[in-house]
Amino acid sequence: MPQKHFNLIKTYNAARAGELYTPHGTVPTPVFMPVGSQATVKTITPREIKDIGFNMVLANTYHLYLRPGIDVIEKMGGLHRFMAWDGAMLTDSGGYQVFSLAPLCKISDNGVTFRSHIDGSEHFLTPELAIHYQESLGADVIMVLDECTAYGDNQEKVRKAMDRTHRWAERCFKAQKRKDRVLYAIVQGGMFPELRKQSAEYLTALDFPGYAIGGLSVGEPKETTFAMVEATSALLPVEKPRYLMGVGSPEDIVESVARGIDIFDSALPTRVARNGALFTGKGRINIRKAAYRQMDDPLDPACDCSTCRTFSAAYLSHLFRSDELLGLRLATVHNLRFIANLMGKIRSSILDGTFSTFRDDFLSNYKTTDEKTRVEQKEKWLRGREKEG
């Protein structure tokens, strides 16, 4: 990578405002990436993603490898062209999905054998193939193949996975052919601070252009997540971007920015939208509740999204009660615009030195799901995830 990939513009305590430079444009950070697993952010067009305020999306190599196939997308001119997205893009390695979605996965130092969750066919993924696939897709930022562990795994198991992740990171580094794309390493180590430290030290010595924190938000209590984020983030080089994988509730984004994170992705805002759970400054509301059936106001009068500027809460409520597809789309637009606005406010408050005030105000107004319900919902989601794709 001849050009600089990241520029840190301003810090506020641990929080950071910066810019990512990619072949598909500059991306202000902190940034949230909407998830387009199957080459589409569900229900909305690339044009709308841009209009809502996003410059960068994530796509899943695992899903696209299985369907339509990496070769098909390559023949169609790469993933940007295939899905008609001309902004920045990050792909994951496929590892996380292989470990969590695919049945009968078998791992060795060489790589991982798994079966397709779609048709049961057998496949083999190595660090070298993960890089090859991602370079064929053509994402601007690609990720190393890592071994993921589950919450509750013991230290010995987590250490072994971490060591393998380190060896695979080196192989991914060497396997890179495209010099116009950047590869991020993934710090593992489960919920063990000592392992997180070892992982951060090992990987930063290899001088990747960016670092992700993996293996979090997998069912652990929130204070553990934040403790791990804080400890790991502090060990990463100041001049490189930091990506917290799979985190994306409004309150978690704010808390993680405060701990030094620059990049986020999560299907949560779009997934809960399709369930009728909509973000407002006061917390999530459920549009199916009787209170909204005859509410002539927008669901969030303070919101500037096209849904709230065009339709009443009553209309949205009607669409959800009638199982109308337009409802899923209007809710998706709203939740993504909420996150885009949130990222904008976070960044400007870091730049003008008022992030603490913003954070306190936001968190004191935004009613979060209580911890017990949150953990139950997360577990339910982890169990039922295949259906989501």
Next chain:
Amino acid sequence: MPQKHFNLIKTYNAARAGELYTPHGTVPTPVFMPVGSQATVKTITPREIKDIGFNMVLANTYHLYLRPGIDVIEKMGGLHRFMAWDGAMLTDSGGYQVFSLAPLCKISDNGVTFRSHIDGSEHFLTPELAIHYQESLGADVIMVLDECTAYGDNQEKVRKAMDRTHRWAERCFKAQKRKDRVLYAIVQGGMFPELRKQSAEYLTALDFPGYAIGGLSVGEPKETTFAMVEATSALLPVEKPRYLMGVGSPEDIVESVARGIDIFDSALPTRVARNGALFTGKGRINIRKAAYRQMDDPLDPACDCSTCRTFSAAYLSHLFRSDELLGLRLATVHNLRFIANLMGKIRSSILDGTFSTFRDDFLSNYKTTDEKTRVEQKEKWLRGREKEG
């Protein structure tokens, strides 16, 4: 109605080009109305309906009466405001759905008792209530309550239903309160030319501002449909608009315009789109077929819709194979744009005296579903329609 509702501009044999004047704008005819049964044309926004090229939509009183309720929509300022549609709108009386969707419907001269297909609750609909509900919704064009018969019903049964339809039409006429809206009568009479004649004569004597032809496209052979359309259309007053209810395949629209029809509605273009059946100048194609999996071109290179201008057939194919919601939406946009373009070409060819050539060219290129398959599909749809809503 103080102002004129319809202006016949030009005829070409039986085909007609004109204009409808409504409180929500002027509508060039022949016109096709996309169907928004539940106050939404499935998957797309009112803005998109306009951008695709439609100035008039249809909504179903039966569906909206059951959910969210006429009272809710009235409180929200009427149906135009509720669904954020500022173009022209027609509502049906609810009769067709009561007879075809609702279980346990019982009919008397007074009205019809039926149960909700959603929750089984009992309801009563009269001609007066049908008008009251439609006036509350606020559509620009409203329809009389008619008694619908099935294909195969004998002449005596059809005659009785027709006579009742006539009595109900008079009651609807008298029940009208809003002078800023127009009420169309519905000619019935099944597949019996003599009854069609009686019905047309009876209703035209009452001087409605528009006439619909009901009771067709209910499973009969196509030649019967066209024979009935041709015979009935010829009996209707030249200066009033003629609406063929529930017809909307491209070839049927062309053939019916040639027989004097001005107004169409049908859920067919949007329904088949969601099944992956897409209109092209050569006929319908199925986007799920293997041939499209790696087709880098748009599914119809001649099409100017936003789907074809933005995405390849391969991408659409991928969305359908992956059950992605965006696919349903992009397909809907394409099929509706095809129909909008078709209506535009029909109208301009009537205006410039080339409709015969256009009709011959279109029908010789557009490969239609064979009659046996068509009847089977229609019957399957009639049986499974509750699911569609």
